[in-house]
Amino acid sequence: MAKGKTKDGSTEEKIKEAARKLFTKKGFAATRTRDIAEEAGLNLALLNYYFRSKQKLFDIIMMENFRQFLGGMSAYFADESLTMEERISRVVNAYIDFLTEFPDLPLFILNELRGNPSKIAMKVNEEVGPARSQLFKELLNAKKEGKTALDPFHFVANLVGLTVFPFVGKPLLQRVTNASDEQFRAYMEERRKLVPMWIGMMMKGSGGS
Amino acid sequence: MAKGKTKDGSTEEKIKEAARKLFTKKGFAATRTRDIAEEAGLNLALLNYYFRSKQKLFDIIMMENFRQFLGGMSAYFADESLTMEERISRVVNAYIDFLTEFPDLPLFILNELRGNPSKIAMKVNEEVGPARSQLFKELLNAKKEGKTALDPFHFVANLVGLTVFPFVGKPLLQRVTNASDEQFRAYMEERRKLVPMWIGMMMKGSGGS
DNA sequence: ATTTGATTAAAATACTTGTTTAAATCAAAA
DNA sequence: TTTTGATTTAAACAAGTATTTTAATCAAAT
Numbered sequence: 001m002a003k004g005k006t007k008d009g010s011t012e013e014k015i016k017e018a019a020r021k022l023f024t025k026k027g028f029a030a031t032r033t034r035d036i037a038e039e040a041g042l043n044l045a046l047l048n049y050y051f052r053s054k055q056k057l058f059d060i061i062m063m064e065n066f067r068q069f070l071g072g073m074s075a076y077f078a079d080e081s082l083t084m085e086e087r088i089s090r091v092v093n094a095y096i097d098f099l100t101e102f103p104d105l106p107l108f109i110l111n112e113l114r115g116n117p118s119k120i121a122m123k124v125n126e127e128v129g130p131a132r133s134q135l136f137k138e139l140l141n142a143k144k145e146g147k148t149a150l151d152p153f154h155f156v157a158n159l160v161g162l163t164v165f166p167f168v169g170k171p172l173l174q175r176v177t178n179a180s181d182e183q184f185r186a187y188m189e190e191r192r193k194l195v196p197m198w199i200g201m202m203m204k205g206s207g208g209s
Numbered sequence: 210m211a212k213g214k215t216k217d218g219s220t221e222e223k224i225k226e227a228a229r230k231l232f233t234k235k236g237f238a239a240t241r242t243r244d245i246a247e248e249a250g251l252n253l254a255l256l257n258y259y260f261r262s263k264q265k266l267f268d269i270i271m272m273e274n275f276r277q278f279l280g281g282m283s284a285y286f287a288d289e290s291l292t293m294e295e296r297i298s299r300v301v302n303a304y305i306d307f308l309t310e311f312p313d314l315p316l317f318i319l320n321e322l323r324g325n326p327s328k329i330a331m332k333v334n335e336e337v338g339p340a341r342s343q344l345f346k347e348l349l350n351a352k353k354e355g356k357t358a359l360d361p362f363h364f365v366a367n368l369v370g371l372t373v374f375p376f377v378g379k380p381l382l383q384r385v386t387n388a389s390d391e392q393f394r395a396y397m398e399e400r401r402k403l404v405p406m407w408i409g410m411m412m413k414g415s416g417g418s
Numbered sequence: 419a420t421t422t423g424a425t426t427a428a429a430a431t432a433c434t435t436g437t438t439t440a441a442a443t444c445a446a447a448a
Numbered sequence: 449t450t451t452t453g454a455t456t457t458a459a460a461c462a463a464g465t466a467t468t469t470t471a472a473t474c475a476a477a478t
Contacts, residue, residue: 011454025323029239033436043456048437107319113380114234114316124384132385153386153396154403157375160382165370168377171322172369175333176341177362187362194363201410220424242466252426257467 012050014040020061024108028058062112066123069109072098074131084138089196092163096188099167106168148203158202162195221259223249229270233317237267271321275332278318281307283340293347298405301372305397308376315377357412367411371404 018040022031033054037044051057076082076091099106112120139155142148150158166173166188174184227249231240242263246253260266285291285300308315321329348364351357359367375382375397383393 027236027238029236032434044436045438045457046455049455052437054436104323107316107323110316110377110381111320113384114313116380121384124381128385151396151399153382153388153392154399156385157378157382157396158371158407160378161370161374162367165374165377166366168319168374169366169369171325172319172333173362173366175322175330176337176365179362183362187360187366190360190363197414198367198407198411201414202407205406205410241464253466254427254468255425258424261467263466 011042011046014042015047015050015057016061018042019057020065023058023061024065024102024104027108027111028054062120063123065105065108066112066120067127068102069105070124070127074128077131077135080134084142085196085200088159088199089192091159092195092199093192095163096192099164100185100188103167103170106164110168142203149205150203155199155203159195159199162198163191166191220251220255223251224256224259224266225270228266229274232267232270233274233311233313236317236320237263271329272332274314274317275321275329276336277311278314279333279336283337286340286344289343293351294405294409297368297408298401300368301404301408302401304372305401308373309394309397312376312379315373319377351412358414359412364408364412368404368408371407372400375400 015036019031019036022036022039033047034044036057037047040046047054047057051060072094073091076087076094079087082090113124136152139148139150139152143150170184173179174181179187224245227245228240231245231248242256243253245266246256249255256263256266260269281303282300285296285303288296291299322333345361348357348359348361352359379393382388383390388396
């Protein structure tokens, strides 16, 4: 063998990282293979040498993106040793950390989800299935005991809407509120405490069937 | 002149509507001019006869989409004759109506906003400027009087996050919660009352600097 | 009936882009 | 040193696609 090995990070990983960056930011159709090669600092022929086609490379990136985005969600909700409040707080914090580092991921996910091939649908269930059943069981229990009246749908919609939407809508929010990048960061820091508090208020207040 | 006139809706409008449908759903790069022509039931040459290029056609659609999406926001907030609670309720209801009819619009807007050319930035200010100053003035007043501690940034983020995000994230929410299209509609109907109520709770509770 | 401008049809053109190929180069392993 | 496989270089190839062109056709206005 020679310098760039198959296993370690070198070349194959360079290609994947360049592809991830461009695919995630611009989508499949708007990304050219030549751009990926240039971004990776490698030759175009290498793309087809390592991955057979643009489509195959994209599929790999897409699956990894899905796993990364949905994985976090599941991990925290599955932990039965924590109170619901604590779990919410951890999920919110984990997502704010995560999205600060990878701000383009959610929009990518939402775009891909719209095309909705069954391949993706299965992936979602696979990644989010266990946590979902656990969460729903507890929410429905709490509802029976009168602790909360918040339907699981609204719960998830509110949690994701309040936590990940600000990142998706960052350009819009910054324009509307005249917030600098630094101010945006500060607002997101505030949200680490505010969102769990708001969710708590919603769960106590009345909230749909 | 002949059958299809320039002024009335006929041909030019057919092209624009076909283009709007495809551009809004699939984006610029993934939309082919041939598809637009076919969708409009017209000859391909007509596209370049009426609009000079795919890009020019796209720009027109994009601007109209922006105006439509942001215009509603402004219209209701500018009305000083209403209480804040009433305005919130109207904006939420107007957006739920609007997004039920045009569910692909917000994702289109968010995608375009990411590329952020100054052309778009100006458009946002133009459409949303007046309502913004009006809204911010009142929110800051209310804050002084101790009526609310909710920062304008969080107010907008929450309002949009709770109202438009569910439509953007519909495929994700439906998968995670196993909700049918019919159930989704029902949840959105519930939100017409729930979201204004939640926003009200947030404005009374403590909320950021 | 003639004219006029919209519309179609069919192709040609030009450019972009995904993919492949063939021959060199180069670094390490044998 | 020889060999081996990764990497480069430079093209070529094959589709796909935006755009243009040219010559018909067609419906209404004159």
